[in-house]
Amino acid sequence: MADETKIIPTTGRNNCGGRCLIYAHVQNGKIVKLTTDTPEAAGNTPPLTACCRGLHYHETFLDESKRLRYPMKRVGARGEGRFKRISWDEAVETILRHWIRIRDAYGPGSRYVNYATGVSGLVSGRQMAKRLLALDGGFLDYYNSYSTACVDTVTPYLYGTKLTGSSMDTLTDSRLILLWGHNPAETIFDSTLYYLRQAKEAGVPIICLDPRQSDTAKALADEWIGIRPGTDAALMDAMAYVIIREGLFDREFIESCCQGFTKETMPQGEDPSDCYFSYVLGEKDGQAKTPRWAERLTGVPAGKIEDLARRYALARPAALIPGYGGQRHAAGEQFVRGAIMLACLTGNVGVSGGWAAGCGYLNRHKKIHIPSPVNPYDRSISVFMWTDAILRGRQMTARADGVRGTIGDPDAPCLDSNIKMILNLAGNCLVNQHSDINRTARILRDESLCEFIVVSDLFMTSSAKFADILLPGLSFLESENITQPWECGDFLGYNNRCVEPLFEGRQEYDWLKEVAAGLGLYQEFTAGHETVEDWLQDTYEKLRLEERELPPFEQFKREGVYRYQNNPRTVAFADQRRDPERFPFPTPSGRIEIYSPRLAAMNDREIPPIPRYMPGFEGVEDPRREKYPLQLVGWHTKRRCHSIHETNEALCAVDPQALWIHPADAGRRGIADGDLVRVYNGRGATILPAKVTERIVEGVTAMSQGAWYRTEEKPGRTAERNAAERNTAERTDLGGNINVLTTSRPTPLAKGNPQHSNLVEVERIVRD
Numbered sequence: 001m002a003d004e005t006k007i008i009p010t011t012g013r014n015n016c017g018g019r020c021l022i023y024a025h026v027q028n029g030k031i032v033k034l035t036t037d038t039p040e041a042a043g044n045t046p047p048l049t050a051c052c053r054g055l056h057y058h059e060t061f062l063d064e065s066k067r068l069r070y071p072m073k074r075v076g077a078r079g080e081g082r083f084k085r086i087s088w089d090e091a092v093e094t095i096l097r098h099w100i101r102i103r104d105a106y107g108p109g110s111r112y113v114n115y116a117t118g119v120s121g122l123v124s125g126r127q128m129a130k131r132l133l134a135l136d137g138g139f140l141d142y143y144n145s146y147s148t149a150c151v152d153t154v155t156p157y158l159y160g161t162k163l164t165g166s167s168m169d170t171l172t173d174s175r176l177i178l179l180w181g182h183n184p185a186e187t188i189f190d191s192t193l194y195y196l197r198q199a200k201e202a203g204v205p206i207i208c209l210d211p212r213q214s215d216t217a218k219a220l221a222d223e224w225i226g227i228r229p230g231t232d233a234a235l236m237d238a239m240a241y242v243i244i245r246e247g248l249f250d251r252e253f254i255e256s257c258c259q260g261f262t263k264e265t266m267p268q269g270e271d272p273s274d275c276y277f278s279y280v281l282g283e284k285d286g287q288a289k290t291p292r293w294a295e296r297l298t299g300v301p302a303g304k305i306e307d308l309a310r311r312y313a314l315a316r317p318a319a320l321i322p323g324y325g326g327q328r329h330a331a332g333e334q335f336v337r338g339a340i341m342l343a344c345l346t347g348n349v350g351v352s353g354g355w356a357a358g359c360g361y362l363n364r365h366k367k368i369h370i371p372s373p374v375n376p377y378d379r380s381i382s383v384f385m386w387t388d389a390i391l392r393g394r395q396m397t398a399r400a401d402g403v404r405g406t407i408g409d410p411d412a413p414c415l416d417s418n419i420k421m422i423l424n425l426a427g428n429c430l431v432n433q434h435s436d437i438n439r440t441a442r443i444l445r446d447e448s449l450c451e452f453i454v455v456s457d458l459f460m461t462s463s464a465k466f467a468d469i470l471l472p473g474l475s476f477l478e479s480e481n482i483t484q485p486w487e488c489g490d491f492l493g494y495n496n497r498c499v500e501p502l503f504e505g506r507q508e509y510d511w512l513k514e515v516a517a518g519l520g521l522y523q524e525f526t527a528g529h530e531t532v533e534d535w536l537q538d539t540y541e542k543l544r545l546e547e548r549e550l551p552p553f554e555q556f557k558r559e560g561v562y563r564y565q566n567n568p569r570t571v572a573f574a575d576q577r578r579d580p581e582r583f584p585f586p587t588p589s590g591r592i593e594i595y596s597p598r599l600a601a602m603n604d605r606e607i608p609p610i611p612r613y614m615p616g617f618e619g620v621e622d623p624r625r626e627k628y629p630l631q632l633v634g635w636h637t638k639r640r641c642h643s644i645h646e647t648n649e650a651l652c653a654v655d656p657q658a659l660w661i662h663p664a665d666a667g668r669r670g671i672a673d674g675d676l677v678r679v680y681n682g683r684g685a686t687i688l689p690a691k692v693t694e695r696i697v698e699g700v701t702a703m704s705q706g707a708w709y710r711t712e713e714k715p716g717r718t719a720e721r722n723a724a725e726r727n728t729a730e731r732t733d734l735g736g737n738i739n740v741l742t743t744s745r746p747t748p749l750a751k752g753n754p755q756h757s758n759l760v761e762v763e764r765i766v767r768d
């Protein structure tokens, strides 16, 4: 007899851009189906509807044939993927032994917790591990993320803050929306689509600028403008040229609120001819940044650039909303600055229906965190530079490598140690999601460099294969958490447990507690919280003291969500706009620093003091194009959350992994739609089918990021071919993973990940 079906509300906690509300229908301890939120239940707030991934969570996460079952230790060479089952006791003892040995031999700064977003709930293994390491003398921390390195770093140089976001309900006041390198139809960004649809229904035209005609461009836009990757800043410069020449700019705003637009508003002590105005008109370099000039770089016809500039400047208010795709590039900082520049030029800052660009963060509702003790080792590296810190941490400097902390001489090495121990908990950035996989694997294979690696995951990912100790975690369906939206969501989610844990899986907190006990730090580490649930309840109660409309914890947990009812419209910089004298911008000058004396002082050729196009590396102007003529970008596909769901065949069918290539580029190479192609450059090669399509700009290719790096033999190929491949140290990837092609060279200022800036060549594979 079947038990009665229990319906348990819960919310996903992966880093997928949304936090949907899910109802698990549970019978006899098993999930029989998942359903989701409805507009009726959401009332007058945006529904938290699951996408295709959300409705298949149970198939992905509870697939027993693919889950890691027990703690294991490595038996083969590192990275080979051979393991032996051990007990939890042995796992904890081994971790403890290496933890102490490495701390004592190399100092606390030799220990690193890798970026990992598989658990993006309130309590994660990643930040609990940092908590424990901080209590145990310290660790090498990171700043930035793989998501927003450039935008987070550069926005404060202009606005003095990252809080540049208005609430999205203001978009119904817009007269025009530009989605620039932004694809929320796939990337979700919480309730963005809900608000964009509202704007669209209110008649606001939407234009998408993207090298690909993205799903958003197809579904939502009135127009798609295809642009070559990494050239957005040139298009922005040319738009500014048109706007300035035709007198369409907001003179009052730019003169009262901005520094460095004209010679007259340049800061004291700087050369007036370095102002933005003079750059755009080409007063110094003799090159006016005309639409014709930009056409050569961007591939967008000059007439279209002129038209776009006029439309954007005349619409008032207009919202230029950048995604993060345009800043995950070699000169990603300049993409961010160019967008802010256009918003300032047209006076779209501080007005409802405009958009200030930049980070776009806002504080409509308070965010919560687990308190973390001060890290006694105060150095941090850019999140993208950890492989360098394994190789040459002791030579890294503040100036050249962006090391932060209390550092005297910016040119002196300032880390105590190279990285010797890595904890990689619920993440796949150890291999799959980090750039230049062949290089990363080479570094990790050498056990004399990083001596000890712990991985906790649900599946045998490429990162898991590089573990010394590999631990089985628990998915969100088997454990609890609190989930918070990104910026444009006004709710808090509870992640209820729906089924019993599979196999011997454990949450990271539960074994970290045992490590803490072994270090004599149990009391300090747990601070009275025996379980994850204790932390959740305690933190929620603290939040409730500030967000007064939140219900009692039990009710919140029972309902699985709380949707804030009191969501006042907010417009970033409305005060500054109204009264700049009384409300200065939080920059050193009190104005928006179009010309940044702080960046000028860096005196770095790659970091200009003003927003302007910079060619960057592996872009349209890179001489390496002679050898690798095609640009290659990635994107975040609806079929996966990064590398998650790759084990779920039903979801693979939603968007089969393929290389997007323009018919002209395909034709030149004898490639037909569906042919297997090899995509390669000096760093590696991957094989996948071609999708020949006009939805991508000529000269550009694209493959979605997150596919699993796979080098196993492929069925149907000759034994010789498989053997030949086995014998090359750097094997061809067979999964369509873009990160065998991406570079580990960081961006100039943020030291961020330029994972969309790649040059490649493509050839048709003759099947054997």
Ligand SMILES: Nc1nc2c(c(=O)[nH]1)N[C@H]1C(S)=C(S)[C@@H](COP(=O)(O)OP(=O)(O)OC[C@H]3O[C@@H](n4cnc5c(=O)[nH]c(N)nc54)[C@H](O)[C@@H]3O)O[C@H]1N2
Residues within 6 Å of the ligand: 015, 016, 017, 018, 146, 147, 148, 180, 181, 182, 183, 186, 187, 188, 189, 209, 210, 211, 212, 214, 227, 228, 229, 230, 231, 232, 323, 324, 325, 326, 328, 329, 633, 634, 635, 636, 637, 638, 639, 640, 641, 642, 643, 706, 756
């Ligand atoms: N389905 C799904 N959604 C996700 C995620 C996921 O893995 N899967 N991940 C989430 C996370 S953690 C993040 S950080 C966000 C990422 O959000 P984004 O970084 O905004 O997403 P991307 O897909 O990388 O890029 C957005 C668009 O920019 C385009 N693009 C690339 N290069 C350029 C360029 O040079 N110029 C212009 N104009 N456009 C360019 C891409 O083709 C793409 O359509 O997504 C979140 N949402």
Ligand SMILES: Nc1nc2c(c(=O)[nH]1)N[C@H]1C(S)=C(S)[C@@H](COP(=O)(O)OP(=O)(O)OC[C@H]3O[C@@H](n4cnc5c(=O)[nH]c(N)nc54)[C@H](O)[C@@H]3O)O[C@H]1N2
Residues within 6 Å of the ligand: 014, 015, 115, 116, 117, 118, 119, 146, 147, 148, 328, 425, 426, 427, 428, 429, 430, 433, 434, 456, 457, 458, 459, 461, 472, 473, 474, 475, 476, 634, 635, 636, 641, 642, 643, 644, 705, 706, 738, 739, 742, 755, 756
């Ligand atoms: N080339 C290229 N590379 C990129 C990007 C790009 O645009 N292009 N995007 C970058 C961005 S924006 C980001 S945020 C990173 C994301 O990088 P990651 O956070 O490393 O990506 P995920 O693939 O989501 O890894 C999450 C891992 O956690 C596991 N997991 C899921 N749920 C749980 C759980 O409940 N418990 C445990 N223990 N494990 C769990 C999953 O199996 C998966 O292996 O990737 C970056 N990499």
Ligand SMILES: [Mo]
Residues within 6 Å of the ligand: 015, 146, 147, 148
């Ligand atoms: Mo991200």
